[in-house]
Amino acid sequence: MLSLEKLVDFIGDLVPFEDLEWILSDLESSGFKEVLISFVTNSQLLPYVNVIFSYLSEVELIEWVRVEIIISKDIEALSFFTKHYPELIKSGGEVIVKSDGISVFYKIRLAGEAEKLVDYVTKVADLVGTEVSELRYFGYTIISSGSNQSIHPVL
Numbered sequence: 001m002l003s004l005e006k007l008v009d010f011i012g013d014l015v016p017f018e019d020l021e022w023i024l025s026d027l028e029s030s031g032f033k034e035v036l037i038s039f040v041t042n043s044q045l046l047p048y049v050n051v052i053f054s055y056l057s058e059v060e061l062i063e064w065v066r067v068e069i070i071i072s073k074d075i076e077a078l079s080f081f082t083k084h085y086p087e088l089i090k091s092g093g094e095v096i097v098k099s100d101g102i103s104v105f106y107k108i109r110l111a112g113e114a115e116k117l118v119d120y121v122t123k124v125a126d127l128v129g130t131e132v133s134e135l136r137y138f139g140y141t142i143i144s145s146g147s148n149q150s151i152h153p154v155l
Contacts (some may be wrong), residue, residue, distance in 0.1 A: 001061040006110040007099040010065070010116050011051060019070075022087040023140050028122045035099055037144065041121070042134035045072050049135060050142070065110060069124045071102040081130075087127045114142065 008020065015023075027035050033056060048070040054063035063089060075084070080102070088095050088136040093104040104124055118135060125132045 001057070001059075001063060002065075002110045004055075004060060004062060005028065007062050009064060010108065010110055011037075014117065014135060019137070024055060024057065026140075027055055030142050032142050032144060033057070033063070036141045037042040038138040038140065039135050040138045041132045041136075043125065043130050043132045044137055045075060045128060045130040046070065046121070046132055047126055048138075049117070062110070066103045067108055068119050069104045069106075069121060071104065071124075071128060073099075073101045073126065075079055075102070084128050088124065091127060093122060101111070106135075143152055145151060 004024075008017065011020075014151045023035060023037065027033065034052065034054050035055075039051075041047060041049060046069060050068040050070070051065065052068060053063075053065040056063055071080075085095060088104050093106055096103045096105070106120055121135060123130050
């Protein structure tokens with residue numbers, strides 16, 4: 001379990017603190033504990049980034065954190081599977097190929113973590129041969145436990 005300050009430090013100033021307080025308040029009032037915070041980039045190859053975490057409001061601690069970096073389906077398939085896929089796996093990512101794109105997930109261990117969210121995005125951008133110079137907060141979704149449906153999209 002980790003303190004909220006560790007998550008704030010990991011995200012940096014990408015999400016205004018007031019918005020993060022609102023997200024946590026909304027999460028607490030919903031009765032759920034998982035939330036997805038979305039970001040958009042200026043890269044067509046890596047258009048979206050999500051930070052997904054579980055928050056225990058009664059003790060104000062973070063249970064776990066994952067980062068999802070979405071790779072566009074427009075990436076050249078042969079190059080992806082022969083070059084990029086093995087590199088993403090070596091980097092510690094879990095790669096999931098879907099019909100609408102590719103997701104790279106990282107389990108974040110904030111306890112001794114020196115890397116920030118932007119470092120993970122930069123790492124994946126470098127591995128797939130693109131550049132991300134802009135990462136903007138887009139909104140959040142509270143995730144209903146035991147379901148893949150969001151109950152409260154705020155974009």
